[in-house]
Amino acid sequence: MRKFLAVVKHEYKKVVLKWSFLIGTLMLPFLAACFAVVPAIIFSIKGEPTRIAVIDPTGKITPRLKQNLSVDKLAAKARKAAEDSLKNFDASHQEDMKQTAAQFGETFEFVDYPFEASNVEALRREMSSMITAGELDAYLIVPQDISAPDAAFEFRSRKAGDFVMRETFEDALNDAVRSQRLADANISEETLDQLSAKVNVDVKGVDMRGEEKDSDGVMAASFIIGLMIYITLAIYGQQIMGAVVEEKETRIAEILFSSARPFELMMGKLVGVGLAGLTQLAIWLATAVVLIGVMATQPGFVDLIGDSLPTITPLMIVYFLIYFLLGFFIYASIFALIGSMVTNVQEGGQFAFPPIMLLLIAFYFSFAVIRDPGSTLSFWVSIAPFFAPITMPIRILAETPPFWQIALSILINGLAIAGLIWLASRVYRIGMLMYGKRATVPEVWKWIRMK
Amino acid sequence: MSDPDVSLRVENVTKRFGEFTAVDDLSFEVRRGRVFGFLGPNGAGKTTTIRMIVGITAPDEGRIELFGRQMGPELQDHIGYLPEERGLYKKLKIVDQLKYFAALKNVPAVEAERRIDFWMDRMKLSEWKSKKTTDLSKGMQQKIQFISTVLHDPDLLILDEPFSGLDPVNVEFMIDVLSEFKTQDKTIIFSTHLMETAERLCNDILLINRSQKVVAGSLREVKQSFGKNLIALRATGGNGVLEDNEMIARVIEHADEKEIQLRDGADPQKLLHALVSSGATVTKFELIEPSLNDIFIEQVGGGAR
Numbered sequence: 001m002r003k004f005l006a007v008v009k010h011e012y013k014k015v016v017l018k019w020s021f022l023i024g025t026l027m028l029p030f031l032a033a034c035f036a037v038v039p040a041i042i043f044s045i046k047g048e049p050t051r052i053a054v055i056d057p058t059g060k061i062t063p064r065l066k067q068n069l070s071v072d073k074l075a076a077k078a079r080k081a082a083e084d085s086l087k088n089f090d091a092s093h094q095e096d097m098k099q100t101a102a103q104f105g106e107t108f109e110f111v112d113y114p115f116e117a118s119n120v121e122a123l124r125r126e127m128s129s130m131i132t133a134g135e136l137d138a139y140l141i142v143p144q145d146i147s148a149p150d151a152a153f154e155f156r157s158r159k160a161g162d163f164v165m166r167e168t169f170e171d172a173l174n175d176a177v178r179s180q181r182l183a184d185a186n187i188s189e190e191t192l193d194q195l196s197a198k199v200n201v202d203v204k205g206v207d208m209r210g211e212e213k214d215s216d217g218v219m220a221a222s223f224i225i226g227l228m229i230y231i232t233l234a235i236y237g238q239q240i241m242g243a244v245v246e247e248k249e250t251r252i253a254e255i256l257f258s259s260a261r262p263f264e265l266m267m268g269k270l271v272g273v274g275l276a277g278l279t280q281l282a283i284w285l286a287t288a289v290v291l292i293g294v295m296a297t298q299p300g301f302v303d304l305i306g307d308s309l310p311t312i313t314p315l316m317i318v319y320f321l322i323y324f325l326l327g328f329f330i331y332a333s334i335f336a337l338i339g340s341m342v343t344n345v346q347e348g349g350q351f352a353f354p355p356i357m358l359l360l361i362a363f364y365f366s367f368a369v370i371r372d373p374g375s376t377l378s379f380w381v382s383i384a385p386f387f388a389p390i391t392m393p394i395r396i397l398a399e400t401p402p403f404w405q406i407a408l409s410i411l412i413n414g415l416a417i418a419g420l421i422w423l424a425s426r427v428y429r430i431g432m433l434m435y436g437k438r439a440t441v442p443e444v445w446k447w448i449r450m451k
Numbered sequence: 452m453s454d455p456d457v458s459l460r461v462e463n464v465t466k467r468f469g470e471f472t473a474v475d476d477l478s479f480e481v482r483r484g485r486v487f488g489f490l491g492p493n494g495a496g497k498t499t500t501i502r503m504i505v506g507i508t509a510p511d512e513g514r515i516e517l518f519g520r521q522m523g524p525e526l527q528d529h530i531g532y533l534p535e536e537r538g539l540y541k542k543l544k545i546v547d548q549l550k551y552f553a554a555l556k557n558v559p560a561v562e563a564e565r566r567i568d569f570w571m572d573r574m575k576l577s578e579w580k581s582k583k584t585t586d587l588s589k590g591m592q593q594k595i596q597f598i599s600t601v602l603h604d605p606d607l608l609i610l611d612e613p614f615s616g617l618d619p620v621n622v623e624f625m626i627d628v629l630s631e632f633k634t635q636d637k638t639i640i641f642s643t644h645l646m647e648t649a650e651r652l653c654n655d656i657l658l659i660n661r662s663q664k665v666v667a668g669s670l671r672e673v674k675q676s677f678g679k680n681l682i683a684l685r686a687t688g689g690n691g692v693l694e695d696n697e698m699i700a701r702v703i704e705h706a707d708e709k710e711i712q713l714r715d716g717a718d719p720q721k722l723l724h725a726l727v728s729s730g731a732t733v734t735k736f737e738l739i740e741p742s743l744n745d746i747f748i749e750q751v752g753g754g755a756r
Contacts (some may be wrong), residue, residue, distance in 0.1 A: 006554035014543070250538030255599065258505040258532040259555035261524055433507065435536065446469075 003260040008269025039071035053113040056142040064176035222394045226366040236277040237331040244339030253432035257265030262429035327389025334419040362390040373399035385416035464513035473499040475662040488653030489642040512707025531605035543619040556603035566673040570598040646744040674740040680713040681739040
């Protein structure tokens with residue numbers, strides 16, 4: 001037992017005291033923050049104003065278009081869109097919106113261009129050459145009859161790839177044309193808005209116990225949890241393999257085996273690295289709890305997000321940790337087995353493919369579970385060994401199944417672990433002393449049966 | 452019940468790998484406080500035998516007894532084993548590796564640190580304590596590996612090719628360290644290809660070839676049994692004794708001494724006694740022994756192929 005603990009301590013320290021652990025632990029929250037913030041920063045960088053000429057034979061579209069592309073109008077539109085998706089909206093957000101809109105809005109600069117309606121073809125050529133010469137960025141040709149069903153607006157731009165600019169422009173144009181058509185048909189815009197207001201659909205899931213449950217956000221949270229388990233299992237599994245291969249490659253195994261039982265050594269390694277993984281998860285969880293806690297004290301946050309966050313109970317966290325450990329021991333024992341078969345890390349990398357594949361399949365099954373946690377497929381994949389460590393936590397989060405299913409899943413995966421560890425330890429005790437060449441499957445089978 | 456003078460007893464041990472018999476019905480004893488040379492060509496079964504002694508693998512047949520008890524995991528703490536193929540963790544500090552190896556041999560942490568300091572100092576490597584393996588030369592790594600085998604103060608030390616990769620100065624240094632260790636009434640099993648080193652260090656030897664025992668016994672006995680019954684003699688008088696044809700086969704005269712070949716079974720002690728009692732003044736009387744190298748080549752070289 002003392003030797004086992006010595007191995008656990010050694011392996012734990014080896015992982016936790018490495019730079020990569022510290023970086024990995026800090027990196028995930030940091031990356032998450034980056035994903036949230038960086039796109040906003042990039043898109044808020046001010047573009048060059050687009051100089052645009054409008055050929056409007058009707059003379060009615062241009063004023064409306066100019067108005068729609070004005071800062072105030074854009075801000076109002078953005079606010080409306082935000083209010084539709086989020087029920088509550090406070091003043092500070094409105095300010096943000098306005099700033100963003102101002103940046104977008106300024107990017108259009110109308111160039112007055114005198115024209116004669118008769119020769120469209122000549123106009124087109126003329127303006128194209130202006131664009132080539134850099135005097136103009138874009139032009140729009142409004143058709144004679146905007147009410148015709150096949151009326152086509154020609155928008156030609158040097159920066160057609162700038163989708164932010166294009167979408168803003170298209171929206172503004174659409175609105176302008178629509179208002180004009182309505183005006184022509186003598187319908188006021190207010191009337192139309194009232195008539196075409198969206199039906200308010202209240203989407204809520206009903207769980208097994210018949211309680212209403214908000215399903216907004218559950219999908220995102222399930223996906224994040226699934227991805228997190230997948231990544232940690234893959235990383236820590238390969239960590240185990242690397243450690244096993246190192247001891248084989250450097251022949252340290254021979255010294256270790258003359259000091260302690262191979263089973264103690266292998267289990268010590270699994271437990272030590274597993275605890276390191278648990279440490280990392282605990283740090284992440286604690287960070288998440290603290291962050292959410294801090295944000296929850298901000299007024300408005302609860303109203304804004306609170307509804308859509310899935311309820312995570314302490315019991316769920318306990319389940320997640322249990323399933324992380326189940327998954328860890330399943331995959332770590334497979335990786336340990338592979339590590340003791342191969343002769344170096346590169347070879348190990350090639351043979352890491354099957355367990356990684358299994359993990360990926362489990363991850364893909366998790367989408368089926370997110371879509372319908374109560375289905376027969378979800379039941380089976382959340383019970384099956386190899387898959388349950390990823391699919392069951394997601395199922396628990398999406399719609400906690402009856403306790404007997406969780407218990408059955410834990411039991412079956414526990415048995416799978418016992419079997420895999422038995423297999424891995426049989427291969428480990430022989431494979432670690434076999435130098436020179438990679439073991440073939442029949443050889444490994446022989447090792448397993450050896451007394 | 453068991454003989455306290457015997458550290459290790461190997462009884463009729465056999466180990467097979469599939470069709471191949473790596474060790475075939477091997478028996479020998481290693482006496483306490485002796486340096487035991489375990490010799491044999493490559494592939495003779497030395498490493499397999501050693502692995503069974505240190506409890507890495509178990510024999511298929513036969514029995515291994517250490518200090519009168521059947522070998523098992525709990526006896527591993529009494530053995531220090533330096534394998535022929537050996538290494539260290541590449542990216543771990545030397546002191547941390549040594550602490551880990553000591554912990555695996557059940558040495559308490561405080562005691563381990565004391566011993567690590569002692570041995571690092573003895574090996575003149577103190578300033579390398581906090582370095583990583585990759586910063587050390589091969590010779591230094593060898594010494595670190597040696598330290599890892601003695602940290603738990605083992606009663607039985609098994610060294611497989613301990614000097615490979617060391618320069619002559621360091622070989623001498625290590626031999627000094629080993630002889631210090633030997634005086635502590637410890638048993639050393641020493642496996643090597645270097646017959647000159649074996650001849651210098653070993654009290655007893657065992658030579659195996661093709662999975663089987665070929666020669667065993669104390670170095671003296673072995674050499675005598677392989678002696679060609681040659682005696683180098685420098686003496687004045689006693690010429691009559693040398694004419695005894697029952698004892699002496701041939702006398703070859705050299706410039707300042709005689710080389711005497713005894714008949715098979717003749718006792719050199721009797722000859723010496725006869726010479727002395729005949730009144731001769733003996734200034735040199737030396738049994739010329741074959742070197743261990745000669746014996747090895749004769750026993751293994753003839754048998755091989």
